[in-house]
Amino acid sequence: MLWEEAISSVAEYVIKHSSTEDSVLREINEETARLFPEAYSMLSGHPQGLFLEMISTIKKPKYILEVGTFVGYSTICLARGLNDKGRLITIEKNKELHDLIRKNLKKAGVEERVLILFGDAMELIPELPYSFDLVFIDADKIHYPDYVQMIENKMTKGGVLLVDNTLWGGEVLNPETPEAKAIHKTNEYLASSDKWKTVLVPMRDGITIAQFVG
Numbered sequence: 001m002l003w004e005e006a007i008s009s010v011a012e013y014v015i016k017h018s019s020t021e022d023s024v025l026r027e028i029n030e031e032t033a034r035l036f037p038e039a040y041s042m043l044s045g046h047p048q049g050l051f052l053e054m055i056s057t058i059k060k061p062k063y064i065l066e067v068g069t070f071v072g073y074s075t076i077c078l079a080r081g082l083n084d085k086g087r088l089i090t091i092e093k094n095k096e097l098h099d100l101i102r103k104n105l106k107k108a109g110v111e112e113r114v115l116i117l118f119g120d121a122m123e124l125i126p127e128l129p130y131s132f133d134l135v136f137i138d139a140d141k142i143h144y145p146d147y148v149q150m151i152e153n154k155m156t157k158g159g160v161l162l163v164d165n166t167l168w169g170g171e172v173l174n175p176e177t178p179e180a181k182a183i184h185k186t187n188e189y190l191a192s193s194d195k196w197k198t199v200l201v202p203m204r205d206g207i208t209i210a211q212f213v214g
């Protein structure tokens, strides 16, 4: 069996042995595939969305920060775990996604609990007047090291950081592109810093979970 075939067989097995995607997320998933065939791989999708939802539900955060909204799929998954008074702040630089994000959040019944900030996360994160129990970094890869530095003093003690695409298709093993180098730098930092307790989970394109202990 070819390596690629083995990987896709494992991915199929993983989906088959995880709870099914609910109808709201499935509709958003299918619509995104239709509307953005070339950008569709950016969507967390199933079962990674379920994984995000479970981490959030276990953590019951008061404040969540998401960097990189796209159509709001992961936003919905994360918002489902908020505590009763909790709020999620999500940052997206593409203003053209505004109506679609709002429509999707409304469909999932989480629109009242989510604040969408449109603009560059590099400029917006330092201005945020909150401490976060849960942060999901999933925007432009070259700024990953900056994002981690910027959120470090906005984490609550014991707060959880999730970073997506930390395997970058395996390129982190021999990083040559600016994106692979930036992700590798982030991985090295989170694994070696005594401020973070970190595990890189080889789900999909790699998702790192780091707990702020510093």
Ligand SMILES: C[S@@+](CC[C@H](N)C(=O)[O-])C[C@H]1O[C@@H](n2cnc3c(N)ncnc32)[C@H](O)[C@@H]1O
Pocket: 042, 043, 044, 045, 067, 068, 069, 070, 071, 072, 073, 074, 075, 091, 092, 093, 094, 119, 120, 121, 122, 138, 139, 140
């Ligand atoms: C991988 S997608 C997010 C996917 C989404 N988190 C999910 O899992 O469904 C990355 C998003 O980050 C946005 N983005 C890229 N650079 C950004 C920046 N500097 N500030 C804010 N958003 C940015 C892109 O426009 C894109 O919509």
